Amino acid sequence: MLFLAHFDALVIGFGKAGKTLAGDIAGRGKKVAVIEKDPTMYGGTCINIACIPTKLLSHDALAGRDYAGAVSRKDETVAKLRDKNYHNLADSENITVYDAHAEFQNDREVRITMHDGSTETLTADQIFINTGAENAMPPVEGDVDSDKVHNSTTMIDERELPERLVIVGGGYIGLEFATMYNAFGSDVSVIVPDDRILGREDADIAGEIQKTMTDSGISFLFGEHAERLDDVSESDIKVTLSSGETVTADGVLMATGRKPLVSGLGLENTSVKLTDDGAIKVDDHLQTDAAGIWALGDVKGGYQFTYTSLDDYRIVRSKMFGDGSYTYDSRTNVHYTMFVDPPYSRVGLTTKEARDEGYDVAEGSIPMAGHPRSHVNGELRGLFKAVVDKGSGKNLGAHLFGVNSEELVNLVKMAMDHDIPYTALRDQMYNHPVMSEAFNTLFDV
Ligand SMILES: Cc1cc2nc3c(=O)[nH]c(=O)nc-3n(C[C@H](O)[C@H](O)[C@H](O)COP(=O)(O)OP(=O)(O)OC[C@H]3O[C@@H](n4cnc5c(N)ncnc54)[C@H](O)[C@@H]3O)c2cc1C
């Protein structure tokens, strides 16, 4: 028998944007349904399989802890966060969390299939899609389903540290996992299609990061694609590269990007449209082509970060409960941190991009070895670089490879968001001895 339930709002996926929005709408006295297909994913990707577990493992690896102990601590921490996230929503009298897979029947009805196979149909005034992204697999031949081939999710659940790990892809996941597994003691090789890492960064900064990673024992194979995987024994897997060269390891991590998760959602039954990249097409308020259906987070394309997903919630909140003035277009200076060792953080333009845009570019640059706090930390590696427009005083970009850069970049972003000139960062009185006082010198261009 068809069971129909109606809600004020229906959120598909327990991601960062969706869970925050669900809590907000419920707090306004409205009835909300949250549908999550995987009970091990309450709270979404970030806390269960991404940011939190990987940064915890990296933290423990760099602190010299053993792999098995770090994996156990990761499991305990994630379990606690998942439980807390679940109860944050499920304990609200206005929220119903469904353990179910959601699929659109049309623009108004969503069929949910519970784990026992039973189904219900839900309708709502507003429907929010927050289903995240899934691992993208390039066209690689051979034993791609071998138990020695991992993605980031399965890799961090392995109980045994691989002795030799081949990482395919030198993006965020590739470089962060290389740092982490190298610190745990694996022999790590990274396969990179370009002739250097971080092709979108200026060559000086990328070169410094590459040199630091290489000095720490990580090997890079440049100008190569992984083309074939062959299980050659119980312990060994062989990776054949585009040049014909081969590398043998006991584990392979495919770190080759993540694509919006739209499969199985039944979007073909709706008027929701996709972009050419396979993401859900949205307008500036994150509304799809179907009235009353919105998309937030990784599934709508663009940057794939937890904080951009959270910011998507702010855009929807502005439209639903405010004046609608905060839109996708008004989001500026999206910054990021790659948690290599030391971390690399960036906001704004590279020198090359700034020159191409016609700015009167000046650069500030200081090696971390010349900074007092580095000596206190006993960590002399790294390089900070600032890009400014000399004529107008505008901050154009900061490229911070060094200790605490993941915090410092927020300071520069705030200056950029509020049009604070670079001279203010240069002339600010900072306390001492801290990393941010490096800005006195960095911005003295
Ligand atoms: C290894 C790794 C490390 C990362 N590290 C960082 C980092 O350090 N910092 C950072 O900012 N970002 C990081 N990211 C990116 C970040 O995790 C994502 O951008 C973010 O979690 C995306 O959140 P979201 O709101 O789009 O949805 P998600 O959190 O992905 O949630 C989507 C949910 O929808 C569920 N779902 C999917 N389809 C259905 C369906 N049909 N029915 C019901 N439920 C469904 C899924 O099970 C999932 O729980 C990392 C990603 C990875 C993979």
Ligand SMILES: NC(=O)c1ccc[n+]([C@@H]2O[C@H](COP(=O)([O-])OP(=O)(O)OC[C@H]3O[C@@H](n4cnc5c(N)ncnc54)[C@H](O)[C@@H]3O)[C@@H](O)[C@H]2O)c1
């Ligand atoms: N610190 C963070 O914020 C953080 C950390 C991890 C992941 N993430 C998010 O997760 C997303 C996915 O990360 P990712 O590293 O998988 O994607 P990515 O897009 O950053 O990198 C994928 C890399 O794989 C390469 N590649 C593709 N096919 C290949 C092949 N056959 N052989 C060799 N290389 C190949 C690509 O050239 C690319 O450089 C990122 O976009 C990022 O937003 C963020």
